[in-house]
Amino acid sequence: MRFWLRCRGCGREFEPEKLPMCPECFEPLEVAYDLDAIELDRERLASRPKTIWRYRELLPIRDHGNVVGMRVGYSPLVKCENLGRELGLKELYVKNEARNPTYSFKDRPAEVAVSKAREFGDEVVACASTGNLGASLAAYAAIAKMKCYIIAPYDIEREKLAQIASYGARIIGIEGTFDDARRLALMASEVLNWNVVNFTIRPYYAEGSKTMIYEVAEQLGWELPDHVIIPVASGSLYCMTHKGIEELKALGLVGEKRVKLSGAQAKGCGPIAEAFEEGRDEIEPVKKPNTIAKSIAIGDPYDGKYVLKRARESGGYVYGISDEEIREAIRLLAKTEGIFTEPAGGVVIGMLKRLVEEGKLDGDERVVCYVTGNGLKTMGLMTPYVHESLVKIRPTIEELKATLG
DSSP: OOEEEEETTTOOEEOSSSOSBOTTTOOBEEEEEOGGGOOOOHHHHHTSOSSGGGGGGGSSOSOGGGOOOSOOOOOOEEEOHHHHHHHTOSEEEEEEGGGSTTSBTTHHHHHHHHHHHHHHTOSEEEEEOSSHHHHHHHHHHHHHTOEEEEEEETTSOHHHHHHHHHTTOEEEEESSOHHHHHHHHHHHHHHSOOEETTTTTHHHHHHGGGHHHHHHHHHTTSOOOSEEEEEOSSSHHHHHHHHHHHHHHHTTSSOOOOOEEEEEEETTBOHHHHHHHHTOSSOOOOSSOOOSOGGGOOSSOTTHHHHHHHHHHHTOOEEEEOHHHHHHHHHHHHHHHOOOBOHHHHHHHHHHHHHHHTTOSOTTSEEEEEEOBBGGGGGGGTGGGHHHHOOOOOSOHHHHHHHHO
16 A cells, blocks of 8 residues: 655645654645555445445555454434424435444544554554543553543543543543643653654544545445535544545546535634634634533634635535534434434534525535534533423322323
8 A cells, every 4th residue: 555645735745654744834744645556446345344444445554453443434324304304405414423432433533543553663642632532542542452641621521531531541631721732742742752643643543534424425325415514623524524525536436526515613612613704714713612512622723724725615614603502403403313412413413504594505405414422422411401301200190190281
């Protein structure tokens, strides 16, 4: 297999080593593949196990003996007929990433990252996290028998911290934001020689995320959707969705088609959305995020300007969704389709609803929404609604009848 690193900004190319960003212009690096040399067709893929490694030619691992796996991938693409009918959309789908081993899409980049760390001969992995990546990395590090350190804001959801701790990782809770955690993680990578996967080997780590759009195309009979709505934190998942689409086209697995890519942020931490809505090219970081969607509360998004660029090129949008809209969207998806999502998914469904209300979605468009995490990870946010459903009675038929009215 032949792959290398290419700068997204200046286009310079580098050998596939540990290189987090371009040493010339400091822009993000991506993994580039010799696509002309890859022989991959639909029939060959159909015979492979339904994990992200069915697309192994498009993932940056040289020796597949280094793969650390828990059968991540091929999550359900759910046709949402009830929600679609309510919103006036004929063909609406949810890519339900809550069904992955640690219940979020972060299993995809984490599995690739730990496999790559093993290939590099590392014994320690770490990350800055808002919760989901921490859980995924901790799980895969446990399988690989690597030491694992998670640097995270101290006030993230206790459910996520409990999950991370269960896998045996050491949690470093900091007084500050994700961006503070990221700065500390960068220092740890340099001073302690930790492999901080979302920095030290970020180009390889990010590649796992693009397998979502590979699967979407395959699950739609090797056709691309018209519109994809993606939760945006750092912007990596959004950019990798674009990259995955272009690779599928280059390999001839799908036809040429422009796919609208829309990004959903939380209004309390939506620097990309603010720039988009105000028509700015420059992104102003949010110093103090204030939103219930903690998993996407990144004030200084690494790939932010590329999200802006791709959204405008594709005809998509980037909006900020309020906490009230997020909660309503979580309930709407649960009540119509039986899918319980965390706030990152609520942001996406909230954006879907907004686009419909503003007339920016055609009822005939094939729309795919990324629901990236399980609602059980953030149970505390929804407990106030228990009081609307819960009644307390004595176990008699008379009281039951009285309660039912």
